[in-house]
Amino acid sequence: MDTLTSSASFRPLVLDGSNYAFWKVKMRMNIKSIEERVWQRVLDGLSTPRIMDADGDCRVKPESAWSNDEVQTSNFNSKALNAIFTSVDVNMFSLITNCTSAKDAWDILQRHCEGSESVRRTKLRMLTSKFESLRMEENETIVEYDRRF
Template identity: 75%
Template sequence: MDALASSAAFRPPVMDRSNYAFWKVKMRMYIKFIEKRAWKRVIDGWSPPRIVDADGDSRVKPEIAWANDEVHTSNFNSKTLDVIFAFVDLNVFSLITNFTSAKDTWDILQKHCEGLESVRRTKLRMLISKFESLKMVENETID
């Protein structure tokens, strides 16, 4: 089986807010499968290179002046954004359409679909409490 056919088997589903947890795991592996350095853009983030002008002001460096490593880093960010954009439905896409950093895009999806860290901890505590209060009835079997 060639690489293109085998990659189709690993493609993540289109995320529609109801399947975020599954999508997140599949997407993480898919991005790593495409290019490990692309996943690094989700972890480390990306912003256009900057230069300091004669007045000491920082501004975005013109693309024509980017060094090779700056171009490669930008390309990995673009690849990652392209993959994320390709596997979300139109409603979700409207949330992320203006982001230019793969990390920012990933973070906003996580915040939108999973909530803030405090909300996740509260949900986890509720699930733990619910699990601890589970009891079998007399006529129930383990099966």
């Protein structure tokens, strides 16, 4: 099998909590390479199929009664969830072990590693401030400044 064209030959980076930004980009492409609709389950989540019973109450549809489309949608979620499960370390896995939706697992990891929206805004303001105050020291070479940058 040609390793350049087989997505199965590429092993995703393992998320350990310190490499989330890099992991997120690689995982997005890894999941999309499985199939675009697999990534769609990460974005949209999975809703359990429901039916109306004889009394007019909405209840969970038994898996044995799912349509082919409902089974396929569930399979896309399972593939995405498997990709996420196999690309996190034990500590990160413990956060998502009970997830049945790829979206839920993705969102939990994002909140854990990036924080809430307000935390991200605060981090961005701090980084912006740090960037604006960044100056090259007199005794510093361009290479050293670039590395620090």
